[in-house]
Amino acid sequence: MAHDSGGLSREEFLRVQEQLIELRNRNYELQEELKRKSNEISQLSNSHSTKSDALQFASKLISRSKDKDSAKYEVEIENLQRKLATQEEEFRLQQETLFAEINKITSMNEGLKKASEISPENEGNSTLDAEYQSLKSELEKSKVRIEELEQKSTTLQELLAAEQAKKLEQDSLIHGLENQLLECRAEMETNEKEAAKKAQDLEADQCMLNMMVELKKYQDERETMIKSYKEMENSLEVQSELVQKNQKLEKSVDYLSQNLEESKRHFEEIQMKYNSLVENEQQKINQSVESALKEYRDQALITENKFQLVKISYRFFSTYLKIQEVSDMRKEFEKERDELLLKIRRLEDKISAKDEEKNMALKKQTALMKELQRSLKEERKRADSLEKKSEEKAGWHVVGQDMETRSSHTFDGNESISSLSALESDNVELINRLTTLQSLHHESVSRVNLSILLFLKLKFVAKPLGN
Known part of the structure; x- marks a missing residue:
């Protein structure tokens, strides 16, 4: 000793x-x-x-x-x-x-x-x-x-x-x-x-x-x-x-x-x-x-x-x-x-990475929503134009062709509806992920605050020991 x-x-x-x-x-x-x-x-x-x-x-x-x-x-x-x-x-x-x-x-x-x-x-x-x-x-x-x-x-x-x-x-x-x-x-x-x-x-x-x-x-x-x-x-x-x-x-x-x-x-x-x-x-x-x-x-x-x-x-x-x-x-x-x-x-690095991921996901989500809205408008315009054309034509042959076009139109509409439901499910998934990320962010912030408080107390105790 x-x-x-x-x-x-x-x-x-x-x-x-x-x-x-x-x-x-x-x-x-x-x-x-x-x-x-x-x-x-x-x-x-x-x-x-x-x-x-x-x-x-x-x-x-x-x-x-x-x-x-x-x-x-x-x-x-x-x-x-x-x-x-x-x-x-x-x-x-x-x-x-x-x-x-x-x-x-x-x-x-x-x-x-x-x-x-x-x-x-x-x-x-x-x-x-x-x-x-x-x-x-x-x-x-x-x-x-x-x-x-x-x-x-x-x-x-x-x-x-x-x-x-x-x-x-x-x-x-x-x-x-x-x-x-x-x-x-x-x-x-x-x-x-x-x-x-x-x-x-x-x-x-x-x-x-x-x-x-x-x-x-x-x-x-x-x-x-x-x-x-x-x-x-x-x-x-x-x-x-x-x-x-x-x-x-x-x-x-x-x-x-x-x-x-x-x-x-x-x-x-x-x-x-x-x-x-x-x-x-x-x-x-x-x-x-x-x-x-x-x-x-x-x-x-x-x-x-x-x-x-x-x-x-x-x-x-x-x-x-x-x-x-x-x-x-x-x-x-x-x-x-x-x-x-x-x-x-490490927690700060994780938080910054999570923030970046969240921002990227939000950007992707906004881009998808804009694209969906644009495609929906286009489909509505197309449906309106097809209805007008079917009203102008006459005869069963024309009606049959119109029915074919309408069936094709309904087929395209169904495709648009299925894509819309997929987008809504993706949106729900993104919202859930966003909530989990917010909870993780809240926990990491509380943990960082607690660690900062502990660091300040340790620094306050270490000062008289160093003297």
């Missing part, structure tokens, strides 16, 4: 349908890849957990948030799958309606062909007017529909090119995300090593707590010694010993307080580093999930646009078939018009 400007042929339509199937398969592959990546993320997050209580608590929080996000994403994916299924069902129903419309148009075309095969004599002027007006309105509607479809097809082709560019960008983004996942794995391995170091730091913190407990014990001992010092203040030796012990205890307390402050600062630094690492990991996980979800949404939008493009291409193909059928009908009408013109010319 020929390819019009701005339209799609059947091969291109099948190619677009194959691309649509490939995109749908690609969509399923991306869903499986998204699930696989989410499983890898969950495995990496589970392997990142350490023996310490703080790290286990953080991993639990991360897994809870990840489960919530994954549940939300699964709900969105299910909604998108339902939407895709409804779109496929709508596409199927629209395809069925389009095929039904095509069958309806073909049946209408067959009916019009059968109606065009019937001779114009058996058709009425009202049915012809109705059919031509309906054909003209359908042609105008199809022209307007073709212009709209051409505009839509150009816009959709531009959108298709933009979507293909977006698809290339998305492929590059997927490649970048895969690289980021590899980097995240490496960072997680380093984080595991750092977590082991942090566990050692936590053991140091435990030692610091033990030192605080010892410091408290020393403070308690100091208080007990102060109490004992108050009880033994009368003894100078005990006082000097207590002073020395007090100095030693103050030095040890200062040393322990310094160690405590350093351990607090170190613990705060470790806590800040740990919180920053947890936040970075959480941000990376959220970014990877968001990028994957965005990619899936973009892919779903592309598939929806493809469905719309295929729908419009179906409609355009149906209108193209209608135009082809109308052009075929126009060719058939032109052929019938040429045949009618030939018939008209």
Whole structure:
């Protein structure tokens, strides 16, 4: 089938349908890849957990948030799958309606062909007017529909090119995300090593707590010694010993307080580093999930646009078939018009020949009538002259001769009478032939008028088709 400007042929339509199937398969592959990546993320997050209580608590929080996000994403994916299924069902129903419309148009075309095969004599002027007006309105509607479809097809082709560019960008983004996942794995391995170091730091913190407990014990001992010092203040030796012990205890307390402050600062630094690492990991996980979800949404939008493009291409193909059928009908009408013109010319030739024959017959008839009238006058004159001669002669011999002449005269008169009756019968035959010729002339004139009316209507319909 020929390819019009701005339209799609059947091969291109099948190619677009194959691309649509490939995109749908690609969509399923991306869903499986998204699930696989989410499983890898969950495995990496589970392997990142350490023996310490703080790290286990953080991993639990991360897994809870990840489960919530994954549940939300699964709900969105299910909604998108339902939407895709409804779109496929709508596409199927629209395809069925389009095929039904095509069958309806073909049946209408067959009916019009059968109606065009019937001779114009058996058709009425009202049915012809109705059919031509309906054909003209359908042609105008199809022209307007073709212009709209051409505009839509150009816009959709531009959108298709933009979507293909977006698809290339998305492929590059997927490649970048895969690289980021590899980097995240490496960072997680380093984080595991750092977590082991942090566990050692936590053991140091435990030692610091033990030192605080010892410091408290020393403070308690100091208080007990102060109490004992108050009880033994009368003894100078005990006082000097207590002073020395007090100095030693103050030095040890200062040393322990310094160690405590350093351990607090170190613990705060470790806590800040740990919180920053947890936040970075959480941000990376959220970014990877968001990028994957965005990619899936973009892919779903592309598939929806493809469905719309295929729908419009179906409609355009149906209108193209209608135009082809109308052009075929126009060719058939032109052929019938040429045949009618030939018939008209033949009828005109026949009419002219019949007119000539009629004129010749009338001329012959007038000539015969004149000849008969002339012969009748001559016979009457002869009969009158013979009567006069018979009256002038006398005697039986003369009478016998006169009787012979009269018998001969009657014989000639009978001949004239028989010729006159033959002429009258010929005249009647000519009159009957003239009436038949007049009826044929009347029928041919009515047929010529009907063919001229049909020719004018065909010319009126062919003008917008030529434009």
